Amino acid sequence: MLGAILASVGLEIFLIPNNIIDGGIVGISIILSYLTNLPLGAFIFILNLPFLFIGYKQIGKTFVISTLFSVTVLSIGVTVLHPVPGLTKDVLLAAVFGGIILGIGVGLIIRYGGSLDGTEIVAIILDKRTAFSVGEIVMFFNFFILSSAGFFFGWDKAMYSLIAYFIAFKVIDLTIEGLDESKAVLIITEQPKLIAEVLMARLGRGVTFLEGRGGYTGQSKSVLYSVVTRLEIAKLKTIIDEIDENAFVTIHDVHEVMGGKFKKKAIH
Template sequence: MIGYGMRLIGLALGAFIYTIGLDVFLVPNHVIDGGVVGLSLMASEITGISFSVFIIALNIPFFILGFRKIGSIFTLLSLFSVVALSVWSRVIHYAPVTSDPFLSTIYGGIIIGLGVGLIIRWGGSLDGTEILAIIADKKTPFSVGEIIMFFNLFILGASGFVFSWDSAMYSLVAYFIAYKMIDIVTNGLDEMKGILIVTSMHEEVAHSITHDMGRAVTLLNGEGAYKRAKTMVLYCVVSRLEVTKVKEAIHRVDPHSFVSIFDINEAQGGLFKRRVSQH
């Protein structure tokens, strides 16, 4: 179990990295992020009031709602992340690295994605709209990701009226780059794959995967829908780099086996050693 002191350090570090991406790359070129950060940047541009004021003020209603509907731990960690972002934005003022909006979009998107990814891994959030999306997900047919995407497309599109339409298009690119970077930070480059194997030689295949590769295999009772023949279905989880090796091992034992491979988000315990989620 990770202590709260370590979590707070991780959240503060993530907010620091995020601020660097905004202050050094995106904001000088009028490129913004989505969510409440984007709204705060546009409000600051229009009114002249500091971004650090808006980022807290606009998030407060979402955090109050999250405290009531979701729980205190996630909400308080998210509040700490936003306060850290507000503080960093007041004290960090580095000169822009480049004036090229394309390069700023790419590198800014990567850096803010890294910062948000770290914050998510340590159990927090920088965006109150995510809290709203989690709540709305329970009452609508749309997923959390789809709801957040809708909010951000609207916010980033609106930035064209505040800055320029070039800035709005660059902001969309930065958002998608950051989204991918968040996925890499939270899930890792070494993606996991789930494998379902239907074979008449289940004992031999299971032995090959378990003893030769050191991976756990679960045997499931199955039945063919056409002939109603009883069979065993094998299920295992391996890293993306091990998929080819597993397929070769299965084919050596039973060339006629049926193999289904699919993505999974996380696996813990057993013979599969994987990082523990911080949520």
């Protein structure tokens, strides 16, 4: 509900008053509402229904129910907020802040198991049947939808729409993964025990020893595995460099951490 309300605010308080559109079904609905003077909320709800039916058959009941709830709240939200005047007439500010608020809203919905757009349902289904990813399919749809804004609102508004969409896209990722995302670290070193002890003492992180074997030498090696926050990466690199400057280190993004004694914290 909170995500759909924020998306409504981003659309009706920032984007729509400045003729900036979003991608997907929402973008199509904005164009149709502009051309017909009919309520935006009605288009959003009605155009999403066929995709929800397809999703119910192909994806699952829980996802579709969550999406239906989000779409319903969004439809009501944009209808209620439509008479409210926009907060700014500066198109760039509207694109930036509208994109941020919309991105947070959509990110919250996706993070908790729903969606706000029928094109994402189509993308999920096509992802299983084609070589294209969900992101690539959605981007393909949105390229044509956002480009069409140029014919109705002018090409400058189409470019502002692309700015808003790019910002929303990035903010969605931040909302889903969190600002303080985790990193998995693999360390191959000649000083495994010492590095493990220092990491546990100075960072307070657990370290797991994995058994490895050198492909060239055939010698057994201890590989250290640990999960830290993004904020701790610089300190971790310093610690490893102080002990073994020849250590081989790989760092990977981790989208979610569950169980164990891992707890995110800031470095003081």
